[in-house]
Amino acid sequence: MTVIETRGLTKRYGRQPTAALADLDLRVEPGEIFGFLGPNGAGKSTTIRLLLGFLHPTTGGATVLGHDIDGGSVEIRRRTGYLPGGIAFWDGLTGERLLDELAAMSGGRPVRRAELLDRLELSDAIRRPVRDYSRGMRQKLGIIQALQHDPELAILDEPSEGLDPLMQRAFYEILEELKAAGRTIFFSSHVLSEVERICDRVAIVRRGRLVALEDVAALLARRKRNVELRFEGEPPLLDFVPGVSEVHVIGDRLTCRLEGDVAPFLAAIAFAKIHDLTIEPARLEDAFLEFYADELEPAVAS
Amino acid sequence: MNRAYLAHLLRANRFRLLLVAIGLIIWGSILPIIYDAFGEQFRDIMDSGIIPPQFAQFGGGDIFSLTGSVALGFIHPFAVALNMVFAVGFAGAAIAGERQRGTLEVLLARPISRRGLYLTAAVATALFVAITVAAQTLGTLLGAAVTGRVDELGAGNLPFLWANTGLLYGAFAAVALGASVSFDRLTPALGLALAVVLVSYFLEAVGSLWPDADFLRDYSLFHYLDARRDLTGLPDTTAFAILGGVLIVAVVYALVVFPRRDLAAPA
Numbered sequence: 256m257t258v259i260e261t262r263g264l265t266k267r268y269g270r271q272p273t274a275a276l277a278d279l280d281l282r283v284e285p286g287e288i289f290g291f292l293g294p295n296g297a298g299k300s301t302t303i304r305l306l307l308g309f310l311h312p313t314t315g316g317a318t319v320l321g322h323d324i325d326g327g328s329v330e331i332r333r334r335t336g337y338l339p340g341g342i343a344f345w346d347g348l349t350g351e352r353l354l355d356e357l358a359a360m361s362g363g364r365p366v367r368r369a370e371l372l373d374r375l376e377l378s379d380a381i382r383r384p385v386r387d388y389s390r391g392m393r394q395k396l397g398i399i400q401a402l403q404h405d406p407e408l409a410i411l412d413e414p415s416e417g418l419d420p421l422m423q424r425a426f427y428e429i430l431e432e433l434k435a436a437g438r439t440i441f442f443s444s445h446v447l448s449e450v451e452r453i454c455d456r457v458a459i460v461r462r463g464r465l466v467a468l469e470d471v472a473a474l475l476a477r478r479k480r481n482v483e484l485r486f487e488g489e490p491p492l493l494d495f496v497p498g499v500s501e502v503h504v505i506g507d508r509l510t511c512r513l514e515g516d517v518a519p520f521l522a523a524i525a526f527a528k529i530h531d532l533t534i535e536p537a538r539l540e541d542a543f544l545e546f547y548a549d550e551l552e553p554a555v556a557s
Numbered sequence: 558m559n560r561a562y563l564a565h566l567l568r569a570n571r572f573r574l575l576l577v578a579i580g581l582i583i584w585g586s587i588l589p590i591i592y593d594a595f596g597e598q599f600r601d602i603m604d605s606g607i608i609p610p611q612f613a614q615f616g617g618g619d620i621f622s623l624t625g626s627v628a629l630g631f632i633h634p635f636a637v638a639l640n641m642v643f644a645v646g647f648a649g650a651a652i653a654g655e656r657q658r659g660t661l662e663v664l665l666a667r668p669i670s671r672r673g674l675y676l677t678a679a680v681a682t683a684l685f686v687a688i689t690v691a692a693q694t695l696g697t698l699l700g701a702a703v704t705g706r707v708d709e710l711g712a713g714n715l716p717f718l719w720a721n722t723g724l725l726y727g728a729f730a731a732v733a734l735g736a737s738v739s740f741d742r743l744t745p746a747l748g749l750a751l752a753v754v755l756v757s758y759f760l761e762a763v764g765s766l767w768p769d770a771d772f773l774r775d776y777s778l779f780h781y782l783d784a785r786r787d788l789t790g791l792p793d794t795t796a797f798a799i800l801g802g803v804l805i806v807a808v809v810y811a812l813v814v815f816p817r818r819d820l821a822a823p824a
Binding site: 333 | 659822
């Protein structure tokens with residue numbers, strides 16, 4: 256069963272001429288980490304709020320976990336963990352009390368709470384009032400409240416905002432484990448490197464429209480890598496090697512672009528005297544700019 | 558309705574509720590004591606004609622009969638202000654306040670329907686109003702007991718007074734909750750609810766004190782709280798019906814409007 260399926264999902268606020276979201280068609284499959292990418296105001300949060308029933312679609316529709324978003328939003332939220340962007344809490348409560356109350360309102364047992372508190376290093380602060388929490392601690396608390404009942408689907412709006420690099424790494428590991436356990440994760444971000452690191456597929460929205468939907472691994476595999484090597488004597492002959500293009504030799508330095516299988520390239524340089532070789536890994540940002548330059552620029556500056 | 562959220566609301570407001578209830582118990586007991594101490598003198602002053610007779614009719618209250626002094630205590634601005642802490646303050650902030658703080662997101666991330674959320678807030682408001690009005694009624698009984706005038710009060714009719722006052726504040730609370738589900742910010746929600754209360758009070762006051770403007774009282778919800786009549790055991794069923802009607806209309810409005818609203822991301 257498809258976890259999220261949208262069909263021409265469109266949202267227009269009042270009489271504004273531009274739709275906040277226009278004709279979105281998406282399918283998110285079970286066990287997938289799906290990145291939803293775009294600059295601020297692109298329609299990411301609007302999409303999430305439509306999926307959870309906070310907003311009503313102008314036209315089109317969607318199902319989440321088999322329930323229609325129009326009539327089944329309560330059932331959707333029963334099986335979903337949601338982290339809102341810029342989350343706020345009742346600051347007078349302690350972190351522990353807050354998590355207890357939210358779990359009670361959800362009706363699910365907080366089976367993963369202890370583990371998440373440990374992994375995100377919040378155990379020591381959990382008995383302090385939330386008003387004393389830093390921004391990063393609040394974000395961790397938000398992540399825990401969304402995942403503590405082990406939901407089938409996690410919808411996370413800019414989840415790594417405010418987390419330091421170590422905590423980001425811990426959070427990514429948690430997501431990967433959730434994926435391994437068969438859970439589905441749909442998260443929005445405006446950071447390409449984050450999406451590149453953990454997502455199976457990524458969609459990019461810009462001005463309310465879907466401009467790209469790609470499998471991350473396939474996209475990276477198609478990406479041309481930048482190669483630079485330093486040699487002694489004659490430069491290796493690369494002009495007719497499959498996958499190699501844009502060969503330039505300046506002095507003892509050779510640069511080129513490499514696409515696809517690296518074996519022919521390695522065979523071609525095997526007999527040259529190489530002092531140094533750098534193959535820059537393919538970056539998602541470059542891949543997107545390469546394939547979707549017209550649609551994306553300058554939206555994906557980040 | 559979500560019991561866990563109801564428990565959260567009750568827990569979060571328990572100290573405020575205690576303070577308001579104590580204030581209303583004290584206030585409720587004061588006017589019977591004042592009547593006991595100064596009632597005769599006030600009657601002499603009124604009989605002398607120095608003060609226009611309209612001043613003895615405001616909200617059906619006076620200070621030279623026990624039921625009149627109780628009625629005055631129930632319509633007095635101090636009692637109104639204390640009762641409004643929950644009827645307008647809590648109810649007006651119940652949804653709009655959560656929305657402004659950003660905590661409505663967290664609430665609606667739970668499997669709670671908007672109608673369920675509204676009904677939970679409405680039940681909490683009804684409980685708070687019932688308790689605060691009961692506190693004032695209890696204070697009245699205590700004041701009468703201290704002065705040895707329980708028989709004169711007609712204590713058996715206190716439930717009518719409690720119900721009438723509860724319906725009045727319940728109607729204001731329903732209007733405040735209706736405003737609360739209609740706005741994203743607290744200020745307009747509270748402003749609208751307070752405006753309804755103030756205009757209503759103004760119409761009752763002007764209509765009471767100025768005979769030519771007596772017709773204005775029909776448009777005031779305060780006009781339908783008649784404590785003196787409640788205590789005589791003959792409550793005005795039309796007044797109960799009007800207050801109940803306002804309450805029901807406001808509840809139905811909220812139940813229709815809130816689920817249909819778009820809750821865009823907080824700014």
